[in-house]
Amino acid sequence: MTVAETMPATETVSAKIRATVPVPIHLNNGDTVAARLHTFHGLSDPGEHIAITLGEDRPDPDPVPLVRLHSECLTGDVLGSARCDCGPQLHEAVRRIGTTGGCVLYLRQEGRGIGLYNKLDAYLLQDAGYDTYAANEELQLAPDSRDYRAAAEMLRLLGLTRIRLLTNNPEKAAQLARYGIDVVAVVPTGVFVTEDNRFYLETKARVTRHTLALGEPAGRLAR
Numbered sequence: 001m002t003v004a005e006t007m008p009a010t011e012t013v014s015a016k017i018r019a020t021v022p023v024p025i026h027l028n029n030g031d032t033v034a035a036r037l038h039t040f041h042g043l044s045d046p047g048e049h050i051a052i053t054l055g056e057d058r059p060d061p062d063p064v065p066l067v068r069l070h071s072e073c074l075t076g077d078v079l080g081s082a083r084c085d086c087g088p089q090l091h092e093a094v095r096r097i098g099t100t101g102g103c104v105l106y107l108r109q110e111g112r113g114i115g116l117y118n119k120l121d122a123y124l125l126q127d128a129g130y131d132t133y134a135a136n137e138e139l140q141l142a143p144d145s146r147d148y149r150a151a152a153e154m155l156r157l158l159g160l161t162r163i164r165l166l167t168n169n170p171e172k173a174a175q176l177a178r179y180g181i182d183v184v185a186v187v188p189t190g191v192f193v194t195e196d197n198r199f200y201l202e203t204k205a206r207v208t209r210h211t212l213a214l215g216e217p218a219g220r221l222a223r
């Protein structure tokens with residue numbers, strides 16, 4: 001099945017699943033979950049996005065699959081950077097979705113779409129006092145340039161058109177709905193606050209209305 005067969009008439013994209021590859025994943029609690037990685041051809045943006053379907057071997061998968069749209073963060077996902085919460089969120093998503101059944105979309109949207117080098121430039125500006133969105137703007141870049149059209153295409157190709165979405169970011173649910181995905185529930189992801197990322201998380205709650213319960217305000221140095 002192609003996206004063109006299932007999308008509204010105004011959509012011209014003709015995307016396909018390119019390959020499906022089994023990859024067992026070790027969790028940091030010592031368990032291993034079965035996963036399949038899906039690659040795509042012809043998505044509406046050129047990123048090498050992948051879908052990771054999980055929990056397919058569970059006897060009682062949730063009838064409405066749990067889905068996470070995870071934007072790439074090399075510093076957080078791979079290196080365990082304390083400047084953000086991406087690494088713990090990714091691990092949480094794989095563990096939870098491995099239990100309930102569903103999918104993680106790993107979207108190549110490093111730095112909310114500005115790329116790794118620009119994100120690192122933005123970190124230097126943040127160290128000089130800019131917040132996470134103002135730093136992008138100082139670089140003449142959009143504060144958040146992520147578009148989830150390709151994510152909706154991937155979900156459609158996987159038959160995941162009615163989902164529960166694991167996120168604290170209201171923009172993800174809004175865009176998926178606009179692109180024809182039925183988001184029946186938004187499930188909050190964990191809030192992994194530390195002194196290093198507290199100001200960053202507070203800024204997201206204030207500016208982009210992320211639903212984050214953060215407790216006491218940041219100290220003056222936490223960016």
Ligand SMILES: Nc1nc2c(ncn2[C@@H]2O[C@H](COP(=O)(O)OP(=O)(O)OP(=O)(O)O)[C@@H](O)[C@H]2O)c(=O)[nH]1
Binds near residue numbers: 072114122189204210
């Ligand atoms: N430009 C920029 N990007 C950042 C910064 N910190 C993290 N990111 C990127 O932000 C993206 C993660 O987005 P978040 O806003 O943390 O989370 P979200 O995915 O929108 O929302 P949740 O679903 O609730 O986690 C990744 O692409 C990171 O690389 C930063 O300070 N500047």
Ligand SMILES: [Zn+2]
Binds near residue numbers: 073075076084086
């Ligand atoms: Zn991050």
